[in-house]
Amino acid sequence: MSGAKDCWRKPPFIANPVLRYGLYGAVLIYFVATLATLPIDWDRVADGMTRAQRIFNGAFPPNFERSGLLIDGFLESLKIAILATVGGVALSVPLAFMAAGNIAIKPVYFLGRAIIIVARSFHPVIVAIIFVKAVGFGPFAGALTLVVYSIGFVAKLLAERIEEIDFGQVEAMRSAGAGFIATLVYAVLPQIMPRLVGLGIYQLDSNLRASAVVGIVGAGGIGATLANAFGRYDYDFALAITMVIVGVILISEAVSGFVRKRIA
Amino acid sequence: MRGRLALVRKTIMLKISKLTKHYGSGDPVLKELDLTVEGDQLTSVIGSSGAGKSTLLRCINRLVEPTSGSIDLNGTEFTTLNRRELRAARRRIGMVFQGFNLIDRLTVMENVQSGRLGYISTWSALTRRYPRDDIRHAYELMERVGIAHYANKRADELSGGERQRVGVVRALMQRPEILLADEPTASLDPKTSEQIMSLLRDLASELKLPVIINIHNVTEAKEYSDRIVGMRYGRIIFDDLPEKLTTAEMDEIYAGVPAMDRAAVGASVGAGA
């Protein structure tokens, strides 16, 4: 190397130039193609603007006159969230044991994982639609939806926690001649309990949020109230509901964060 | 006052006078401190933890805002500059840090060139197309300190000593008029530490660059410096050639109770050593 070297290029992220420019090209083509074929109808947008204007005019000021309806909707959301959390956590515990690679035998493990994947894959709104069709409109469909939703999250993380437990205690129990269930209850459960409580509190917060949404497709709670208000062009009431939803979500997030910090 | 170093060089580079610094409302951490550094000497500042060495160094380029006093570098008064002027003036002061303060995920060359950020256009900073002169200069300096073959390596792949060399080159890329180093060797093993010290000493004389080093290792300080400044809680109580630093004076420098020393404004702490 000589002192006269006066040229330097940053080594590229992908060393192979063919691959590099190929990738750049592919990304570019994807964007141009998808963006260019976006069906934006500007007349419709202009139209929509006046409509948005009308919605906003109708929404301000927010109307809290029917606060009784609002409170009822909220209490229903809260009940749905509580029941779904308890039910979901209760179902998650056995499911998590099934889906823990260090405890369950292979076929059970795969079954457990498959259930979790299916529960995680479907957006609660889709699940809610199906349940509404199966068991009818109302909070019961909402609670079932959120049970599925809770399982997808709680069982997954709980299974991961179980997979990293300290096996010393399990072996101690086994050597003392304890049965399989006794081992789980006395050696594994205490280890995962703090995590389970933390997840439950977190999930209560998530369920409260989600219950506002699944209501839109008929699964009860404040979401149903919101959808009704929107459908009847009561935009001022809809805005009031939205504002309360946002407020409650912020409060519940703060409370759940605080509680989880305290028990952690 | 003790015998100041004779003024062998004509150019006075850095002149600090009556520098005072309060953090918040407590007692001052620096008290009306005077210090002049000139020519190509390597000056070591020693003193116990909390004596105010880092504060002194950081006040010079105003990483820490001085409370009062004056800092003059070759005719530029630093304490009165506005933000823009200060940015321009800071290019003239190179700084080397104890923790190297490199950008881990960038290459050595980018780290080195970041010393030129005050000079180059935003466009060439963004595209990493640095001016030819700067690249040549960077390779020369990297060759000088022995890291030229690492130009394309990421900074976090280097050892501590190599990282500190990158830090030194980054500072020198600024073509500074003075180099400040806050415990540049404190995170290094003894051997690497000596290599960096001798590098700094050699660079000082090669580049005619005054260097101020904060250092805890008194043996190293004595071996590599042209001058030693001893600080005790906000003031300078020793300022002389390394060989003049006796055990008694060292005891004096490293003695004292911070709170009492700092509170004793105006009292001649350590004067009767």
Place this chain on the structure above:
Amino acid sequence: MMSTQPLQDTLDHWSRFTLRQRLMRYGGLALTLLLVGWALGSIDVIWEWVWDSPRQMGDLFGRMMPPDPSNLPSILEAIWQTVNIATLATMVAVVVSLPVAYISAQNTTPNRVALWIGRFILVSSRSVNTIIWALLFVAIFGPGIVAGIVAIMFRSIGFLGKLLGEAIEEIDHKPVEALEACGASRFKIVLYAIVPQVMPAFFAVAILRWDINLRESTVLGLVGAGGIGMILQGAIDTFNWPEVSMVLLTILALVVFGEVVSSYLRKKIL
């Protein structure tokens, strides 16, 4: 944890702490039971329907079997549209969220006003669900993919901005200080000392959000905002249950595909 329990019981001055802990535990349990009792007692459900529900669900499931692939071409086209919605919306949201993250991070915000504006944007974006955003944008843009993209984008900005802002707040300040000492301008400091440090978080967060958006995009169609949800809604409305199950299977495949791709990208880039 278990082994410390007897120890605590034998030590006198520890018992108060243990008692409090125990009270908190029993209190928590009692509170939970109380809440469940209240919810069960007052929730507005028809219990006959509840007892009947397993049969109803079995019935519905029976009608869904076997899935009917005859409409597969249009299902796949809708899935492609769903992928496009998620991808474009994520890309745009990532770009938009950068300045928002910058002004809402404590250590980079230019001033308090900007900080509060940034936080307001993040909170309002995050607390309004995608579906509600979609309702609004369908009203503005009309039914279709554009409303879906904008809705997903609006929801993503808050998520991305919040996580990126946290990443900015967690950076190591030392390189920033070093570049300040070099006399670099604010923008160049951002470019050299902040951007490289948040880069890994940036990619991780963008990939994570893309994965989430893939799922969210599947429901947009239910309010008319494009994607696979449109077909699902149509099939449900016409009681075409075999097609519903086909759509559900495709969504499952899409989500699994999304997870595979995102974990591959994560490994590749980080």
